[in-house]
Amino acid sequence: MGRRRSEMGRRQTIDPLVRAKVIDTWGNDCWLGLPGCTKVGAEDDHIVPYSHGGMDTVANIRRACKHCNASRQDRVLYGYGARLHMVIVPPGSCDREAVEWIDAHKSAGDPVVSFSTLTTAMGLTNPSLACRRAVAMAWSGAYRQFATSAEPIDVWLTRTTISSNRHPRLLDEWIALDYDLHVIDPGFSVEWERARDDATRRRVRQWYALHLSQALVDARRAERRARLVALGLRSEPVRIASRPKW
Ligand SMILES: [Zn+2]
CATH class of the missing domain: 3.40.50 (Rossmann fold)
Known part of the structure; x- marks a missing residue:
């Protein structure tokens, strides 16, 4: 069950209304800014990773560029986990x-x-x-x-x-x-x-x-x-x- 959930985690299945609210609330700039960041939000990134039970909610999603979303690899922000x-x-x-x-x-x-x-x-x-x-x-x-x-x-x-x-x-x-x-x-x-x-x-x-x-x-x-x-x-x-x- 958990495995199935994490396999599905990469899919872009966010409700378009949630995505619109995320962009409206937090903006569309990439939230991560990792080295190589292209700045423009292209994907929905879960703050608490989907594989950790993070939800598809406005509170838990920020926009990320493709590069940062891939580069992050489910590493947690300090305190959102270890x-x-x-x-x-x-x-x-x-x-x-x-x-x-x-x-x-x-x-x-x-x-x-x-x-x-x-x-x-x-x-x-x-x-x-x-x-x-x-x-x-x-x-x-x-x-x-x-x-x-x-x-x-x-x-x-x-x-x-x-x-x-x-x-x-x-x-x-x-x-x-x-x-x-x-x-x-x-x-x-x-x-x-x-x-x-x-x-x-x-x-x-x-x-x-x-x-x-x-x-x-x-x-x-x-x-x-x-x-x-x-x-x-x-x-x-x-x-x-x-x-x-x-
Ligand atoms: Zn980025």
């Missing part, structure tokens, strides 16, 4: 600084998805390139699962790079989905000292060339939050540097 906390850290000491920060902030039982803990769990001490790829696959698989979870759980993830081959603009995706984002920055000289080899030092230099900061991320989140408030999906502006609750 609450994803993404902790971004430079690569000097893998992500250990981020894991320590998460340990100090998470509740007991919250899942943590981090490169260093996955590496340890796989029994790797000095992983080869192939092993590091396996760790990255495990991270991505866990992310995909939690990102589409209907369960209202807090999930903590660490990340050193904010792009991947398949997703060159990860940070933009996380902001669009309103993830709770934290930038942990121990400082360039600290990270440079921690880096064990030239490859890591190169990655440290690349990370700092991005000029990522909590202030920059907060400004972008505030902008996105204002849009989500206008779309009726949030009732309040972003609370800076605190764990949001709603």
Whole structure:
């Protein structure tokens, strides 16, 4: 039954009257704004995905461009299912600084998805390139699962790079989905000292060339939050540097 429902989920079967009311209430601009967005609403996107029991109602539907609707892949907006906390850290000491920060902030039982803990769990001490790829696959698989979870759980993830081959603009995706984002920055000289080899030092230099900061991320989140408030999906502006609750 549930399977049948999710198979039908992609079909455009919204009542034209509901669609007209959605456009009248929320506009026809794409609500997602993921990287590659064409801006113009062409499809009906369920905020709570159809596969999670989301209804064909004006409250639960916003217009999305074809690209964003496909790119979203049933990932939930923060709090409409799982609450994803993404902790971004430079690569000097893998992500250990981020894991320590998460340990100090998470509740007991919250899942943590981090490169260093996955590496340890796989029994790797000095992983080869192939092993590091396996760790990255495990991270991505866990992310995909939690990102589409209907369960209202807090999930903590660490990340050193904010792009991947398949997703060159990860940070933009996380902001669009309103993830709770934290930038942990121990400082360039600290990270440079921690880096064990030239490859890591190169990655440290690349990370700092991005000029990522909590202030920059907060400004972008505030902008996105204002849009989500206008779309009726949030009732309040972003609370800076605190764990949001709603
Ligand atoms: Zn779009």
